[in-house]
Amino acid sequence: MNNLEDSYKAKGLRRQLVKEIERKGIKSEAVLSAIGKMPRHAFFDSIFLEHAYEDKAFPIGEKQTISQPYTVAFQTELLNVSKGNKILEIGTGSGYQAAILLELGAEVFTIEYNQRLFQKTIDFLPKIGYHPHFFRGDGSQGLSKHAPYDSIVVTAGAPNVPETLIKQLKIGGVLVIPVGDQKKQKMITIKKLSQNKASKKEFTHFSFVPLLGKNGW
Numbered sequence: 001m002n003n004l005e006d007s008y009k010a011k012g013l014r015r016q017l018v019k020e021i022e023r024k025g026i027k028s029e030a031v032l033s034a035i036g037k038m039p040r041h042a043f044f045d046s047i048f049l050e051h052a053y054e055d056k057a058f059p060i061g062e063k064q065t066i067s068q069p070y071t072v073a074f075q076t077e078l079l080n081v082s083k084g085n086k087i088l089e090i091g092t093g094s095g096y097q098a099a100i101l102l103e104l105g106a107e108v109f110t111i112e113y114n115q116r117l118f119q120k121t122i123d124f125l126p127k128i129g130y131h132p133h134f135f136r137g138d139g140s141q142g143l144s145k146h147a148p149y150d151s152i153v154v155t156a157g158a159p160n161v162p163e164t165l166i167k168q169l170k171i172g173g174v175l176v177i178p179v180g181d182q183k184k185q186k187m188i189t190i191k192k193l194s195q196n197k198a199s200k201k202e203f204t205h206f207s208f209v210p211l212l213g214k215n216g217w
């Protein structure tokens with residue numbers, strides 16, 4: 001049972017969480033404000049309420065996790081979202097990252113591999129007012145049907161950068177993807193400069209669950 005009520009206690013804990021991720025280096029006011037608005041406890045089964053505002057990843061079933069808020073903020077900041085941006089998220093999971101992107105005014109396409117999580121989130125997220133376009137399938141191959149995107153964010157750890165994801169970006173678009181082994185990945189951004197030119201930037205390490213599928217593990 002998800003807890004849909006936004007209590008005084010939850011709001012207080014959320015303010016602390018925003019301060020914590022700001023202290024860790026997130027600067028974007030828009031991102032901090034979206035995290036501050038999002039009732040993260042609603043993405044949890046109610047018995048886990050007290051964990052919802054810790055800056056930690058948390059199991060959501062099916063051996064998957066809702067990402068750490070700092071990680072979500074870090075990836076979102078790299079996306080540099082403008083209102084109306086068309087964004088593909090790979091790894092819907094709980095729907096938390098998708099909801100943050102919607103809060104920033106993006107049009108969100110989100111794809112999930114796991115049937116049960118897909119169903120759980122498609123049932124839940126609209127209940128708290130967030131409406132991405134949901135897809136079930138192997139996001140390691142992107143979602144070519146709706147390409148090109150202003151940006152693509154991968155929320156599972158990839159063994160390398162799938163070429164097809166760069167193809168599905170608009171010129172000027174950016175791909176945010178954690179790349180490494182199954183335990184630790186470096187956050188990478190790839191900016192598409194022209195049809196066959198891209199620039200790469202590397203950031204710090206994170207630890208995501210593995211990206212599955214054809215271009216995953």
Ligand code: SAM
Pocket residue numbers: 064065066067090091092093094095096097098111112113114117137138139140141155156208209210211212213214216
């Ligand atoms: N973005 C999520 C959130 O906000 O809760 C967290 C995502 S969780 C860390 C990673 C998700 O990626 C899992 O739900 C997993 O099932 C999914 N996943 C793994 N491989 C995938 C693939 N090839 N295509 C789509 N989703 C995938």
